[in-house]
Amino acid sequence: MIWQLDLLILTLVILCAVAVISVRDLLGCAILFGAYSFLMCLLWAVMGAVDVAFTEASVGAGVSTVFLVAAVFRTTRRTKD
């Protein structure tokens, strides 16, 4: 494990996580969540858990982002309350 790389990815993970809950646009949230998943995938790969990294890349960064975007697409721009 390269600690510089580890530190960089961990910082970006936290930045992404804070951005996901602070961004007001839902589509932006979905995309940022995909970026968060991909960074987690990199983190698994750095730690040597390649199988978990693969699963995270395909399920977390890939399909669940598509699901989130599909769900966001069915919402309206402004809330009713």
Next chain:
Amino acid sequence: MRLAGLIIAAFTGTVLLYSTVDFPAWGDPASPAGTHVSPHYLERGLEETSVPNIVTAVLADYRSFDTMFEATVIFAAGAVCVILLRIFGVHTRDRYYRHLLTGVTIHVIGDRKIPEDSEVFERIDALWVPHDVIISTISRILIPFIQLFALYVLAHGHHSPGGGFQGGVILGASVILMAISTNLRVSLERVGERTVALLAALGLLIYAGTGVLCMLSGGNYLDYGALAEWLPVDPVAARSLGILLVEIGVGVTVSATMIAIYRNLASSGRMDEGL
């Protein structure tokens, strides 16, 4: 309220961070997890199962029962999505058609419709932007390769990272890409809704059936070594083949479930108008 939320979040975070002090160091060979079963898997895994990727051996052989219920959880998630979102029955709904020769779009109000196989009118979705040549061409070229890669990931999980879950997700993603790049109806024509539901159940049946087959061969449930009685191989190679069988089951279930979830989410359960 915001202050209370902040205090609760900060408190929980502090407790969680504090508890990580008790965790064993990363890769510590003296940790409880690394002293009993891990050495056995690492040292004896290859000779017991003839699978070089120990992760696959643990996931689909030593911990096969866990994996079966993981696949069941995914199946249940898909089934719940269908139950919650799918709208059955007749619903009046406006339809849009494009006249292919002139490009004029007509809006048909109510339940009336033009036959789907009409050569003059093409049904289009209200929310769907018109066809993009670049996206549809690239997707058409990419989809076969994605599917081939998915099958490779599924079948090569014994030797490299991968296996049923990842392969299944990639296979499902290829059908989702087809739905995104054209529209939902095209993908429904290729892989029908009933087919998807049957495949999701079939995958679990393959998994559980492998276990029953092991019992019929005289072993324990999911003890693939017993399959050697039916197959012209020794028990060690039979365990490798058993892993392949259950991985195929997982892959079929996962891919079908992903397709079903996407379709229901993207069309609000109406199955006619996609993203």
